Amino acid sequence: xxxxxxxGCELCGCGVGRQIRxxxxxxxxxxxxxxxxxxxxxxxxxxxxxxxxxxGLRGAVFEVCRAARSKHSRLxxxxxxxxPGSHLLSLEPLDLESVLRSTWEKAGG
Numbered sequence: 001x002x003x004x005x006x007x008g009c010e011l012c013g014c015g016v017g018r019q020i021r022x023x024x025x026x027x028x029x030x031x032x033x034x035x036x037x038x039x040x041x042x043x044x045x046x047x048x049x050x051x052x053x054x055x056g057l058r059g060a061v062f063e064v065c066r067a068a069r070s071k072h073s074r075l076x077x078x079x080x081x082x083x084p085g086s087h088l089l090s091l092e093p094l095d096l097e098s099v100l101r102s103t104w105e106k107a108g109g
Contacts, residue, residue: 025093
């Protein structure tokens with residue numbers, strides 16, 4: 001992922017820049033490792049609907065899987081009705097703005 005380069009942006013010229021991407025800070029249940037998950041429109045709308053219905057995602061548990069065996073197949077989210085362990089709820093979330101800024105700087109964007 002990289003930021004739009006403005007007028008003459010190569011990605012926007014190819015139509016890639018018009019694709020809506022969603023970012024969510026999450027933790028891996030078994031390791032507690034905190035990271036950022038980037039998803040496309042369909043799973044992003046699932047996340048948005050969950051936020052609107054519950055007032056947020058904190059404590060939400062979902063599985064992420066591929067629709068097919070190909071590494072290029074779309075990601076799918078399945079929400080699980082279980083309460084995360086207290087060790088996960090005590091983790092500090094990442095600052096998504098800082099993560100994006102750092103990513104774009106490293107990519108030269």
